[in-house]
Amino acid sequence: MTVTRFAPSPTGYLHIGGLRTALFSWLSAQHNKGRFLLRIEDTDMARNSEEAAEAILKAFEWVGMSHDGEVVYQSKRFDLYKVYIDQLLAEGKAYKCYMSKEELDALREEQMTRKERTRYDGRYRDFDGIPPEGVSPVIRIKAPQEGVIYFVDGVKGEMNIAASEVDDFVIARGDGAPTYNFVVAIDDALMGVTEVIRGDDHLYNTPKQIVVYNALGFALPNFNHVAMINNEQGKKLSKRDGATDVMEYKAMGYLPEALLNFLVRLGWSHGDQEIFSLEEMVTLFDPAHINKSSSNFNLDKLLWLNAHYIKNMPNSKLAEMLEAFGVDVQGHDRMELLLDATKERGKTLVELAEQINLILSTPTQYDEKAVQKAFKEDAKVILGDFALVLQSQKDALHLPCDYHKTMEVFVETKAIGFGKIGMPLRVSLLGSMTGSGLDEIMAILGVEETVSRIENALKTIQ
């Protein structure tokens, strides 16, 4: 059975790049009817926070990616890791290193001036003398000293890392707490993970983890290292480039469907297809089609996708989501009409909310240019007449087509063009020259409000 996992460290929010690797992992599991596990990597007590872990879980909830089983917290498994540390110590596969931080720093500096790769020199690897006093030792694992560490990466292909690139790295700190590369290998093995899908930045951790797998006699999973997502300039994605926190996208009015669709196409493709429902992603996803190269974050495309999903979202669901943006349309008796009239002109829920408010709130000011252009003297007369006509037909006006018919008859009897009434009417109703169709707007507002807005405009605009 395919078992994948996402293993964030709770040092902050869920990063947009993290969401993509999580999505790939989740899709792999779903596609193969396997399991997708969540593990919180909180071995560094100084850095992690509970709030961060909560925030990450919340983000998963928002996008609708559910995990199987309980969330695993590494901080609760220290006893387990201790067993393996002792085992390696007893077997002579790991050893205590009494080097102080100062000594280590000095060694690094020396190596740097010689332009060498900085690495631990193994001075305590075969040490059997009297340990120095006052130093609580770290535990280091014995990495191979020659040859290569070989593995096949599902994305990158065959990898050969020279053993000289991997030093005897620390598996337990001076205070006994285990370190990342050690516990990742143990947990992935113990949790039965078969497919490790993670960011490119972990590529160099893989040989280290393989050292642990080998020392403990665990079977290797398949590794898949996905290239990074960069900003629009091709540089590392940072907060200055816009939102990196997944939940910021929620706040900006993006739909989870759009975000996921956007992310899945970053580094993965299925021919020419651009639009993928979650179900389609699951059936079509194949890690073999993951790209080797990094990709750039591109807001235009995300916006386009978001607009697409808004347009195709059932109104009832839209209304529900709009609540978070200060718009309550669920009680409005013309909700369907209102959303139909506006959903095609909002690329985000924020913009959609603006469009709705534009219709729902009586204009208090009128766009100057619009007034100049549309509100000529004859326009006022025409508007006044039109208001009278509306009022006289009050009981017959309900649907947009009713209003449309009335307008048609009106311009015909007056022998004027549509533009003569259309523009001034629009400015009266919305205060601006752009917006939804007039028929729809009037139907949403009803005769009373429509007439009131016309009268208001006639009074206000000189």
Add this chain to the structure above:
RNA sequence: GGCCCCAUCGUCUAGCGGUUAGGAUCCAUGGUUUUCAUCCAUGUUACAGGAGUUCAAGUCUCCUUGGGGUCACCA
């Protein structure tokens, strides 16, 4: 700097030795729409450079260049 990875329109990508190098987005133009948006149509734009291998190279090899990752008692 050492090691490793990557390289097709501005961006996301298709391509897996023989294609007029395709799609999407963006941009521009036209059409639909009383406006705007949507929608539809059309158009501009790409194989980083150089050597090889081959009858044939975007596709294979090497070099150069450019970009990225990584070198912790962080994850």
